[in-house]
Amino acid sequence: MSAPTGIDRIAEAFASAQGRAALMPYLMGGFPDMATSLAIGEAYADGGADLVELGVPFSDPLADGPVIHAAGVEALRAGASVAQILELGAALAPRLPVVLMAYANIVYARGFEAFAQLLRAHAISGLIVPDLPLEEAPELRAACDAEGIALVPLVAPTTPPERLARIGALARGFLYAVSLVGTTGERGALDAGLADFLARAAAATDVPLAVGFGIGTPAQAAAAADAGAAGVIVGSRLVRAAAEADDPAAEVRGIVAAMADALAAPSAETVR
Amino acid sequence: MSAGLEHRYGPYGGQYVPETLMPALAELEAAWLEAKRDPAFTTRLHELLRDYVGRPTPLYLAERLSEAAGRTVYLKREDLNHTGAHKINNAIGQALLAKRMGKPRIIAETGAGQHGVATATACALLDLECVIYMGTEDMRRQKPNVERMGLLGARVEPVEAGTRTLKEACSAAIRDWVANVATTHYILGTAAGPAPYPALVRDLQRVIGEEARAQLLEREGRLPQRVIACVGGGSNAIGIFTPFIDDPVELIGVEAAGEGIDTGRHGAPLTVGERPGILHGAYSAVMQDADGQILEAHSISAGLDYPGVGPEHAWLRDTGRARYEAITDADALAALQRLARLEGIIPALESSHAIAWTLAHGGSELDLVCLSGRGDKDLAEVIRRLDLGRGGAGEQGVDASVPGGPAQA
Ligand SMILES: Cc1ncc(COP(=O)(O)O)c(C=O)c1O
Numbered sequence: 091m092s093a094p095t096g097i098d099r100i101a102e103a104f105a106s107a108q109g110r111a112a113l114m115p116y117l118m119g120g121f122p123d124m125a126t127s128l129a130i131g132e133a134y135a136d137g138g139a140d141l142v143e144l145g146v147p148f149s150d151p152l153a154d155g156p157v158i159h160a161a162g163v164e165a166l167r168a169g170a171s172v173a174q175i176l177e178l179g180a181a182l183a184p185r186l187p188v189v190l191m192a193y194a195n196i197v198y199a200r201g202f203e204a205f206a207q208l209l210r211a212h213a214i215s216g217l218i219v220p221d222l223p224l225e226e227a228p229e230l231r232a233a234c235d236a237e238g239i240a241l242v243p244l245v246a247p248t249t250p251p252e253r254l255a256r257i258g259a260l261a262r263g264f265l266y267a268v269s270l271v272g273t274t275g276e277r278g279a280l281d282a283g284l285a286d287f288l289a290r291a292a293a294a295t296d297v298p299l300a301v302g303f304g305i306g307t308p309a310q311a312a313a314a315a316d317a318g319a320a321g322v323i324v325g326s327r328l329v330r331a332a333a334e335a336d337d338p339a340a341e342v343r344g345i346v347a348a349m350a351d352a353l354a355a356p357s358a359e360t361v362r
Numbered sequence: 363m364s365a366g367l368e369h370r371y372g373p374y375g376g377q378y379v380p381e382t383l384m385p386a387l388a389e390l391e392a393a394w395l396e397a398k399r400d401p402a403f404t405t406r407l408h409e410l411l412r413d414y415v416g417r418p419t420p421l422y423l424a425e426r427l428s429e430a431a432g433r434t435v436y437l438k439r440e441d442l443n444h445t446g447a448h449k450i451n452n453a454i455g456q457a458l459l460a461k462r463m464g465k466p467r468i469i470a471e472t473g474a475g476q477h478g479v480a481t482a483t484a485c486a487l488l489d490l491e492c493v494i495y496m497g498t499e500d501m502r503r504q505k506p507n508v509e510r511m512g513l514l515g516a517r518v519e520p521v522e523a524g525t526r527t528l529k530e531a532c533s534a535a536i537r538d539w540v541a542n543v544a545t546t547h548y549i550l551g552t553a554a555g556p557a558p559y560p561a562l563v564r565d566l567q568r569v570i571g572e573e574a575r576a577q578l579l580e581r582e583g584r585l586p587q588r589v590i591a592c593v594g595g596g597s598n599a600i601g602i603f604t605p606f607i608d609d610p611v612e613l614i615g616v617e618a619a620g621e622g623i624d625t626g627r628h629g630a631p632l633t634v635g636e637r638p639g640i641l642h643g644a645y646s647a648v649m650q651d652a653d654g655q656i657l658e659a660h661s662i663s664a665g666l667d668y669p670g671v672g673p674e675h676a677w678l679r680d681t682g683r684a685r686y687e688a689i690t691d692a693d694a695l696a697a698l699q700r701l702a703r704l705e706g707i708i709p710a711l712e713s714s715h716a717i718a719w720t721l722a723h724g725g726s727e728l729d730l731v732c733l734s735g736r737g738d739k740d741l742a743e744v745i746r747r748l749d750l751g752r753g754g755a756g757e758q759g760v761d762a763s764v765p766g767g768p769a770q771a
Binding site: 153166194243244247 | 376377378379380381382383384385386523524529533536537540541542543544637639640641642643645648650652653654655656
């Protein structure tokens with residue numbers, strides 16, 4: 091057999107988390123600059139991350155709240171290009187599986203097949219396109235399948251049951267549950283209906299369920315895992331740290347380590 | 363067909379939005395399909411358009427403009443609608459629909475402020491909460507409209523991102539919708555965005571073309587040779603084009619050439635015709651770089667200052683059914699002055715692009731031009747530009763740059 095595909099690597103990362111939820115921090119590629127974002131990505135791995143979600147900065151990020159939006163604008167202003175972000179992915183891939191987060195126009199600009207080939211050539215394992223819903227995804231999914239890249243779909247609390255089932259059945263790598271009705275950003279508390287929603291989403295798919303949006307503290311990460319997530323994605327909290335800290339790499343390493351500890355600690359009440 | 367509304371126009375259109383919004387788009391489509399077949403709804407809409415908006419708007423034979431152009435030119439007077447532009451046709455319709463869907467809160471984006479004022483007006487009338495997103499550069503350029511929205515009880519949310527114009531206002535409105543979709547309807551102001559908006563807005567704006575076609579047939583006993591409209595997102599243009607689609611009539615959309623197509627500082631994605639892309643939920647003509655980053659548009663008119671365009675226009679262009687050209691800031695400004703002097707009508711800077719195109723292009727005996735709005739909102743910006751351009755040379759200096767005229771016709 092040939093080398094493991096991107097899809098294989100993602101499955102392996104979830105499996106090797108061994109009973110605790112996999113931790114997947116989000117990295118805004120090129121923010122605050124290319125060199126620092128590489129250092130941040132490595133700090134994620136050092137801190138105990140299982141996978142990394144690598145964001146491609148985009149001019150018009152409709153799913154993102156103020157922190158990630160501003161970081162993307164800043165990365166573009168600093169000159170980040172898609173080619174550089176792919177290189178960043180390739181540099182991180184030996185440490186942990188990389189899942190690229192790119193808005194649809196970034197993918198369209200190069201074409202589905204070319205983009206999927208580029209991902210594989212850069213040892214990137216998966217792709218999340220937050221503005222490419224089920225109806226628009228078939229061609230890109232086929233292109234990704236051909237390269238062994240996992241096209242990870244999103245579901246939201248607003249997704250009705252029948253649609254959830256259709257999305258879940260086509261998920262590759264993992265299913266990305268958006269924890270709340272809104273854009274990315276830290277919140278004071280998890281959504282009250284989260285456990286219910288996660289139970290519905292988990293039942294709709296055979297791949298692991300990861301939850302993201304609004305998770306910013308170790309306690310929230312642990313609670314999301316307790317509520318049924320096999321993976322936890324942390325975004326704005328870490329991007330904010332990268333923006334504010336004097337030593338971003340050291341700062342995010344500490345946050346990721348605290349999150350990993352919280353996920354490893356046996357929970358008081360395990361829902362699933 | 364009793365199926366849904368169109369989602370695609372050739373390869374263009376679609377629904378490129380976060381999953382959170384997909385059920386809301388489906389709900390909106392179903393609600394519109396139902397409402398437009400419900401006599402209670404259509405009667406109420408018709409009454410409001412007649413008694414409140416002032417429809418039908420006049421079709422005006424602009425005799426002195428015709429003389430200057432060397433051909434007969436009729437103006438469809440959307441500037442005479444309540445609130446001063448065609449935008450109210452769509453805003454009233456969607457606000458009624460929101461009421462029917464039980465959504466108490468309305469959001470909208472605005473560039474020129476005309477759609478914001480129209481939406482704020484409809485919300486006051488129908489007792490809906492109203493939040494309008496507007497770039498701070500546009501708030502400066504279109505100050506009277508900001509004040510109007512406030513008086514009407516709307517909250518204007520300033521948007522500071524990017525060039526602080528229409529594109530960013532639209533992105534901010536979509537983000538609000540993602541967060542508040544359960545209680546909120548987004549009244550998109552043009553025939554762009556994810557399905558079903560392009561079809562919904564076209565359905566609500568086609569009244570422009572339906573009236574104009576009947577009025578012209580009655581007056582002239584024939585169809586126009588050309589129908590001309592400015593194109594920002596494309597709502598007044600698709601509204602006046604649609605009823606003429608199957609007629610032997612030339613359809614011409616006029617985009618903003620800004621400081622000149624060659625300078626890159628324009629708002630003319632259809633005219634330039636490069637690789638299409640995705641902006642604000644639809645695949646269509648768009649200004650972008652090689653990586654797919656959306657570029658910033660530029661136009662003197664806030665309503666045309668947008669790097670994208672509605673998907674149906676991209677398809678009308680590709681199929682050759684409509685033609686798209688662009689007019690510069692300077693020519694639009696000159697056309698505004700020219701119409702003011704010739705006809706006593708001060709058009710919106712957006713509409714002035716269509717007037718300028720007509721003045722500059724012969725080859726027709728009978729033109730129908732959509733005068734999409736009035737220019738009151740633009741006065742401060744127009745005066746500022748004229749003072750700059752005049753540079754002490756007096757008014758003649760400006761007049762000399764007016765395009766077209768009898769010699770060119
Ligand atoms: C008077 C007027 N005309 C035209 C436009 C451009 O929009 P559209 O292309 O949707 O008609 C605007 C937009 O604000 C406007 O206010």
